[in-house]
Amino acid sequence: MAKKTVKPEVLGGFIDILPREAIAQNALFSMISEAYEAFGFVPLDTPSMERVEVLTGGDDDFDKSIFVAKIVRGAEDRGSSDDFGEGESFGLRFDLTVPLARAFSAHSNDLPRPFKRYQIGKVFRGERQQKGRFREFYQCDFDIVGSDSTMADVEVIQVMEGVMTKLGFTEFVIRFNSRNILNGLAEVLGCGERSNEVFRIIDKLDKIGLDGVVTELQRKPDNEWDESALALSEEQADKVKAFLAIKPGDNDRTMSELKDFFKGQAGVCQKGIAELAYMIETLRAIGVDESHWSLDLSVARGLGYYTGPVFETVLTDKPELGSVFSGGRFDGLTNRFIPDSNIPAVGASVGLSRLMVAMKEKGLLPEKDNVTDVLVTVFPSAGQELLSAKTAKAIRDNGFNVELYYGQDNSLRAQFSYAAKRGIPYAVVIGPDEAKEGKLQLKDMNARNQEVLTMAEAIAKLKGSLGK
Amino acid sequence: MAKKTVKPEVLGGFIDILPREAIAQNALFSMISEAYEAFGFVPLDTPSMERVEVLTGGDDDFDKSIFVAKIVRGAEDRGSSDDFGEGESFGLRFDLTVPLARAFSAHSNDLPRPFKRYQIGKVFRGERQQKGRFREFYQCDFDIVGSDSTMADVEVIQVMEGVMTKLGFTEFVIRFNSRNILNGLAEVLGCGERSNEVFRIIDKLDKIGLDGVVTELQRKPDNEWDESALALSEEQADKVKAFLAIKPGDNDRTMSELKDFFKGQAGVCQKGIAELAYMIETLRAIGVDESHWSLDLSVARGLGYYTGPVFETVLTDKPELGSVFSGGRFDGLTNRFIPDSNIPAVGASVGLSRLMVAMKEKGLLPEKDNVTDVLVTVFPSAGQELLSAKTAKAIRDNGFNVELYYGQDNSLRAQFSYAAKRGIPYAVVIGPDEAKEGKLQLKDMNARNQEVLTMAEAIAKLKGSLGK
Numbered sequence: 001m002a003k004k005t006v007k008p009e010v011l012g013g014f015i016d017i018l019p020r021e022a023i024a025q026n027a028l029f030s031m032i033s034e035a036y037e038a039f040g041f042v043p044l045d046t047p048s049m050e051r052v053e054v055l056t057g058g059d060d061d062f063d064k065s066i067f068v069a070k071i072v073r074g075a076e077d078r079g080s081s082d083d084f085g086e087g088e089s090f091g092l093r094f095d096l097t098v099p100l101a102r103a104f105s106a107h108s109n110d111l112p113r114p115f116k117r118y119q120i121g122k123v124f125r126g127e128r129q130q131k132g133r134f135r136e137f138y139q140c141d142f143d144i145v146g147s148d149s150t151m152a153d154v155e156v157i158q159v160m161e162g163v164m165t166k167l168g169f170t171e172f173v174i175r176f177n178s179r180n181i182l183n184g185l186a187e188v189l190g191c192g193e194r195s196n197e198v199f200r201i202i203d204k205l206d207k208i209g210l211d212g213v214v215t216e217l218q219r220k221p222d223n224e225w226d227e228s229a230l231a232l233s234e235e236q237a238d239k240v241k242a243f244l245a246i247k248p249g250d251n252d253r254t255m256s257e258l259k260d261f262f263k264g265q266a267g268v269c270q271k272g273i274a275e276l277a278y279m280i281e282t283l284r285a286i287g288v289d290e291s292h293w294s295l296d297l298s299v300a301r302g303l304g305y306y307t308g309p310v311f312e313t314v315l316t317d318k319p320e321l322g323s324v325f326s327g328g329r330f331d332g333l334t335n336r337f338i339p340d341s342n343i344p345a346v347g348a349s350v351g352l353s354r355l356m357v358a359m360k361e362k363g364l365l366p367e368k369d370n371v372t373d374v375l376v377t378v379f380p381s382a383g384q385e386l387l388s389a390k391t392a393k394a395i396r397d398n399g400f401n402v403e404l405y406y407g408q409d410n411s412l413r414a415q416f417s418y419a420a421k422r423g424i425p426y427a428v429v430i431g432p433d434e435a436k437e438g439k440l441q442l443k444d445m446n447a448r449n450q451e452v453l454t455m456a457e458a459i460a461k462l463k464g465s466l467g468k
Numbered sequence: 469m470a471k472k473t474v475k476p477e478v479l480g481g482f483i484d485i486l487p488r489e490a491i492a493q494n495a496l497f498s499m500i501s502e503a504y505e506a507f508g509f510v511p512l513d514t515p516s517m518e519r520v521e522v523l524t525g526g527d528d529d530f531d532k533s534i535f536v537a538k539i540v541r542g543a544e545d546r547g548s549s550d551d552f553g554e555g556e557s558f559g560l561r562f563d564l565t566v567p568l569a570r571a572f573s574a575h576s577n578d579l580p581r582p583f584k585r586y587q588i589g590k591v592f593r594g595e596r597q598q599k600g601r602f603r604e605f606y607q608c609d610f611d612i613v614g615s616d617s618t619m620a621d622v623e624v625i626q627v628m629e630g631v632m633t634k635l636g637f638t639e640f641v642i643r644f645n646s647r648n649i650l651n652g653l654a655e656v657l658g659c660g661e662r663s664n665e666v667f668r669i670i671d672k673l674d675k676i677g678l679d680g681v682v683t684e685l686q687r688k689p690d691n692e693w694d695e696s697a698l699a700l701s702e703e704q705a706d707k708v709k710a711f712l713a714i715k716p717g718d719n720d721r722t723m724s725e726l727k728d729f730f731k732g733q734a735g736v737c738q739k740g741i742a743e744l745a746y747m748i749e750t751l752r753a754i755g756v757d758e759s760h761w762s763l764d765l766s767v768a769r770g771l772g773y774y775t776g777p778v779f780e781t782v783l784t785d786k787p788e789l790g791s792v793f794s795g796g797r798f799d800g801l802t803n804r805f806i807p808d809s810n811i812p813a814v815g816a817s818v819g820l821s822r823l824m825v826a827m828k829e830k831g832l833l834p835e836k837d838n839v840t841d842v843l844v845t846v847f848p849s850a851g852q853e854l855l856s857a858k859t860a861k862a863i864r865d866n867g868f869n870v871e872l873y874y875g876q877d878n879s880l881r882a883q884f885s886y887a888a889k890r891g892i893p894y895a896v897v898i899g900p901d902e903a904k905e906g907k908l909q910l911k912d913m914n915a916r917n918q919e920v921l922t923m924a925e926a927i928a929k930l931k932g933s934l935g936k
Contacts, residue, residue, distance in 0.1 A: 004526035008573035008805040010515055011552045016571045017513035018578065019585065026501075026511055033494075038864055040840040040871035043494055045485035047478055047604055048516060048590060058472035067542035072557065074535035075594025075603075083480035084603045085594065089540065090479055103484045105476035110486065112837075112890060114875060117487065122516060126543025126553065135543075135552045136515055149874040151853065158861070285854035286861050337476040369580075372508040385619065386753035393626070393754050396506055403508035406617040407582060422580060 013135030024356070024365040028167070029120050029140065032350060035163040036118040036142045039155060044117040046099035048092065048124075049084075054102050055091040057336050065125045067092040092124035096141045096349075097333075104145050105337035113146035133353075143347025145333060150275055152346050153309040153329060154282045160313055160325050160348055161292050167355070168364040171317045172324075175248065175296035178276055178309045179328070182300055184262060184269025185243055189236050197230055202244070203300040206322075210244055248296035251280050255295060275309060307331045311348055315358055324351045324358065373400040373466055374426045377415040379435075387430055391440060391455075395428070398459050399468050419445055426462065481603030492824070492833040496635070497588050497608070500818060503631040504586040504610050507623060512585040514567035516560065516592075517552075522570050523559040525804050533593045535560040535603075560592035564609045564817075565801075572613050573805035581614035601821075611815025613801060618743055620814050621777040621797060622750045628781055628793050628816055629760050635823070636832040639785045640792075643716065643764035646744055646777045647796070650768055652730060652737025653711055657704050665698055670712070671768040674790075678712055716764035719748050723763060743777060775799045779816055786826055792819045841868040841934055842894045845883040855898055859908060859923075863896070866927050867936050887913055894930065 010016060017025060033043070056062035068091050075085045084090065093099055096119045104115060120140045127133060142159060144152045157174050164172050182202070186195035201216045208216070214237050221229040232240070246257040255277060262269040276295055283293055301310040308329030315321055327348025334343045359365045376392040378385050389404055396402040403424070405415045412429065419427045429441040434452060442458045443450040444465075453461065462468070478484060485493060501511070524530035536559050543553045552558065561567055564587045572583060588608045595601060610627060612620045625642050632640050650670070654663035669684045676684070682705050689697040700708070714725040723745060730737040744763055751761055769778040776797030783789055795816025802811045827833045844860040846853050857872055864870040871892070873883045880897065887895045897909040902920060910926045911918040912933075921929065930936070 004521070005807050006521050006526055006804050007519075008522070008570045008802075009519060010570075010574075011517055011519055011556075011558055013552045014515035014517065016515070016575065018571075018575060019510035019512060022511035022513045025513070037839045038869050040838060040843075040869055042487035042838055043490035044487060045490045045493070047482040047484070049479055049482065049604070051475075051477060051479055053472070053474045054476070058474055064542065067539055067552075069537040069539045069542075069558075071535055071537045073532075074537075075532065084482065084535075085480075088479075090537075102476045102478075103486075106478075107484065107486060112886065116871075136517075147874050147876070151857065151872065151874040154857070155872065155874075282854060282857060286857045288861075334476075336474050339473050370508065370510055371505045375508075386750060389619065389622070389750060389754045393756075401506050401508055403584075404619065404623065406615050406619040406623075408615070418580065 011135070015134055015136075020367065020369045023368060023371060024360070025138075027366050028352075028356065028359070029138075031166050032140050032163055033118065033120065035166040036159065038162060039116070039159050041116045041118040041142050041159075044100065044103060044119050045121070046093070046096070046103050046119070048122065049090045050093055050099060050102065052089050052091045055094065055098055063094075065127050066094050067124050067126055093121075094123055094125050096121060096123065096139050097143070097330075097347075100141075100143060100145070101333045102337060104343070105334045105341075108334075108338075111145075114152065115145040116142070117145070118142040138352050140350040140352060141347060143345055145345045146343055147346075148331065148344040150278050150309075151282065153275070154279050154286070156309075156311060156327060156346050156348055157279070157283060157293055158286070158288055160311065160327075161288055163325065163350070164292070164313065167359060168362070169315065169358075172292060172313055172315050174293045174311055174313050174325075175299045176276075176279065176293065176309055176311045177295065177297055177299040178272040179306050180268045180272030180275060180308060181258070181297065182272075184265065184267065184272055185240070187267060187269070188239055188262075188265065189232065191230065191232075191236075194230060197228060199300040201230070202240075202298065205244065205298045206319075210241065213244070214241060244298060246297050248294045248298075251290070251295050254297070255280065258295075258297065279309065301326065301328055305330045305332075308346070318358055318361075321354045321358060322351075324355045325349070326351065368423050370422045370424060371401050372403045372422070372424045373462065373468070374402045374428055375415070375419040375424045376402060376404050376428045376430075377412060377419075378405050378410060379429065379431045380410045380412060381432065384430065384432075384435070387435055388428075391428060391430060394455060395459065395462070398462075400462060400466070416443075416445075425466070428458070479603070483602055483604075488835065488837050491836060491839060492828070493606075495834050496820075496824065496827070497606075499634050500608050500631055501586065501588065503634040504627065506630060507584070507627050509584045509586040509610050509627075512568065512571060512587050513589070514561070514564070514571050514587070516590065517558045518561055518567060518570065520557050520559045523562065523566055531562075533595050534562050535592050535594055561589075562591055562593050564589060564591065564607050565611070565798075565815075568609070568611060568613070569801045570805060572811070573802045573809075576802075576806075582620065583613040584610070585613070586610040606820050608818040608820060609815060611813055613813045614811055615814075616799065616812040618746050618777075619750065621743070622747050622754070624777075624779060624795060624814050624816055625747070625751065625761055626754070626756055628779065628795075629756055631818070632760070632781065632793065635827060636830070637783065637826075640760060640781055640783050642761045642779055642781050642793075643767045644744075644747065644761065644777055644779045645763065645765055645767040646740040647774050648736045648740030648743060648776065649726070649765065650740075652733065652735065652740055653708070655735060655737070656707055656730075656733065657700065659698065659700075659704075662698060665696060667768040669698070670708075670766065673712065673766045674787075678709065681712070682709060712766060714765050716762045716766075719758070719763050722765070723748065726763075726765065747777065769794060769796055773798045773800075776814070783826055786829075789822045789826060790819075792823045792826065793817070794819065836891050838890045838892060839869050840871045840890070840892045841930065841936070842870045842896055843883070843887040843892045844870060844872050844896045844898075845880060845887075846873050846878060847897065847899045848878045848880060849900065852898065852900075852903070855903055856896075859896060859898060862923060863927065863930070866930075868930060868934070884911075884913075893934070896926070 070089045160174050186192045186198050217232045219229045220231045306328035310328035312323035313325035329346040331344040333345040334341045376388050378388045392402045392404040427443040441450050538557045591607050628642050654660045654666050685700045687697045688699045774796035778796035780791035781793035797814040799812040801813040802809045844856050846856045860870045860872040895911040909918050
């Protein structure tokens with residue numbers, strides 16, 4: 001039967017995560033999970049696919065980065081409109097926030113309030129491909145659903161600080177602001193109804209500088225359909241300049257300049273000032289290292305849906321990476337599913353690929369192809385295999401990761417080369433002499449020396465050296 | 469803008485894994501990973517979707533449980549035939565073995581031999597739905613690729629034993645056999661070319677009993693197109709009965725009866741006998757508890773592709789669950805991608821849903837809605853919140869998972885009820901009296917008693933009680 005030969009290729013934009021990368025990724029996920037759990041966040045696991053309207057909100061003109069697919073072959077549709085069978089459409093989740101909103105809406109009677117959940121999972125997006133961007137990638141989110149307390153916003157900063165510290169970073173700052181401040185600015189400018197355009201432009205400050213921001217804010221429409229042009233006046237532009245002249249650094253000075261800027265102004269800006277003042281007071285009272293957080297009025301976050309405090313995290317020694325951990329408050333999470341429910345929520349999401357780049361450069365992630373502590377070689381003379389297998393079990397039973405060699409080339413040279421190539425730190429040899437004495441030879445692959453030891457001595461040495 | 473209200477429903481056959489279940493699942497995954505890593509297996513992470521022909525082998529008449537879908541909306545196709553964009557078809561992975569074969573074929577120069585990998589991931593299948601069976605579910609596989617050594621088969625049994633023991637099971641047996649023995653039987657019966665039919669029927673022994681198996685083996689075709697009927701003669705049926713009369717129990721007796729059955733017979737059965745004899749000898753030499761493994765000639769495993777030893781795991785106190793951990797040797801893993809490469813492979817896959825049922829019944833998995841050790845309450849009088857937040861941080865910094873209460877009802881009763889309902893073992897109260905003394909009240913939620921302690925005393929008590 002002549003069968004077709006299939007190319008061993010992945011779909012365009014997808015990748016295999018090989019062991020070296022997967023070991024690092026697992027280490028990262030496990031540290032992040034622990035940091036989230038330290039604050040009582042619990043895991044939630046939602047499907048990879050959702051009903052199309054769950055993702056699009058029933059809006060036909062949805063974002064083109066959302067993948068919608070139709071089943072063309074597979075299980076038969078059993079008639080129900082939401083069945084997953086032939087002819088049925090489905091959407092690939094593009095983030096973990098919409099699935100959270102759906103799951104919280106569906107199970108709200110069974111879930112506590114506040115509901116503090118984290119989720120680590122793959123999402124799918126059709127964004128323009130570029131280096132390091134794929135059609136399928138992981139997100140690691142945590143969110144607090146059902147609390148409008150500013151203490152929850154403070155906790156988000158604490159969690160972000162906890163994650164960054166757990167990952168081994170010291171040089172970072174969590175910059176925060178509040179949408180209420182930015183909405184207050186839009187009110188001052190007299191363009192409250194177009195505030196999202198204002199935020200979108202201010203969000204570019206790091207990239208295009210103050211002059212760029214002012215130019216863009218003053219840009220006049222190219223034609224009558226150009227709705228993105230704000231055409232701010234000179235006077236309005238001066239107000240933006242004065243606002244952005246309030247620099248971060250000393251939080252008390254920033255706060256005092258902020259109060260001055262809005263002096264005499266009522267409304268939403270005062271809500272923002274009260275929020276930020278409480279956050280600063282609380283972070284200090286709790287004792288969160290003040291070098292790790294900073295009130296920064298230039299933080300806007302592009303996304304339209306934030307409604308309160310917004311957060312981003314910059315590595316102070318690598319600011320060019322941009323934010324590695326961002327989020328904010330978005331009240332109204334579940335309104336798509338339960339109209340007017342206005343459930344408050346606040347959370348953040350790790351910028352995984354940027355963070356991994358930084359961690360690798362700093363040596364904060366394991367870079368190894370294996371998890372093996374000891375390779376037990378098989379002496380290439382008849383009858384040694386069983387003794388080696390028994391020895392491997394004995395060392396493994398003491399809590400070490402142990403491989404028994406059973407590759408095809410059974411020369412000792414090939415076995416040592418296998419250990420060296422894979423970065424396995426220790427090899428064990430049991431030749432006829434050692435076997436006679438009931439001992440083993442423990443070879444330190446890095447130091448390139450060996451000792452003949454009893455099993456108990458070898459275990460003690462491994463414990464000391466590998467810290468297990 | 470009147471927006472459509474969307475039902476917060478999942479696709480048919482999909483489920484949300486809520487925290488209680490997700491906490492148990494994470495604990496299970498982490499124990500399984502550790503048990504795999506103890507033998508030097510490394511993680512591999514492949515895409516959720518594959519090119520259609522990767523999954524089907526280019527065979528148009530593929531299994532209907534494989535889902536094939538076409539992108540109807542999303543990123544534009546950029547012209548390449550394998551791009552993931554509008555109009556392109558893709559398949560949802562239905563197991564983790566085909567992706568392993570593809571990834572090993574693609575990266576074979578970068579991967580060691582043997583390549584020992586594990587993967588925990590979601591797979592998708594359109595099987596008939598029944599209780600506890602879903603369209604999307606997890607698999608946890610481990611495989612050794614590139615070794616034809618019978619020591620690798622022995623190691624698979626050791627890994628399975630290691631996982632079961634790590635999970636807390638004591639009453640289980642890994643039953644094994646070899647396809648070479650079954651092929652030998654088919655040769656004795658003179659129906660070697662239809663051996664897969666023979667195995668399929670023998671595999672039903674547990675369900676339909678010996679009489680059922682014999683009846684089915686002797687069944688005559690209903691019509692000329694009935695190819696599944698073997699129509700064995702009385703004499704052939706007697707041979708099967710004699711074969712299946714060799715019962716498991718005493719491995720030496722089973723082996724000696726097996727040798728007698730095939731006495732004078734050359735060929736593949738002798739290869740099988742040598743394999744099984746080596747496995748028994750080695751498992752004994754290594755010291756793997758003999759109550760946990762058993763040569764059992766009735767083990768056939770339905771799947772056609774096994775080519776050597778086959779394994780299944782039965783809980784001896786819950787045999788009705790069937791096998792909870794199964795696998796076998798399947799040489800020729802990569803032939804779909806690299807013709808005639810004949811790469812040998814052996815591995816097994818956890819029957820996750822069955823295993824979870826058993827573990828829950830035995831209390832081997834956490835059954836809790838939270839991961840929190842301590843709830844720090846906020847005393848309902850002005851100004852206590854910051855002190856509580858500071859206390860929460862101090863306890864958390866000692867390695868505990870700590871929640872600060874910020875629910876809407878701030879009465880102490882509501883706060884204790886929140887802790888009790890979620891099964892949080894300890895609550896901390898700092899009232900004005902405790903605050904004045906610089907102490908805190910630690911309430912044991914289970915014992916329903918409380919003590920006023922210094923922070924150091926509280927940490928010592930928590931460490932002792934929670935074992936952290």
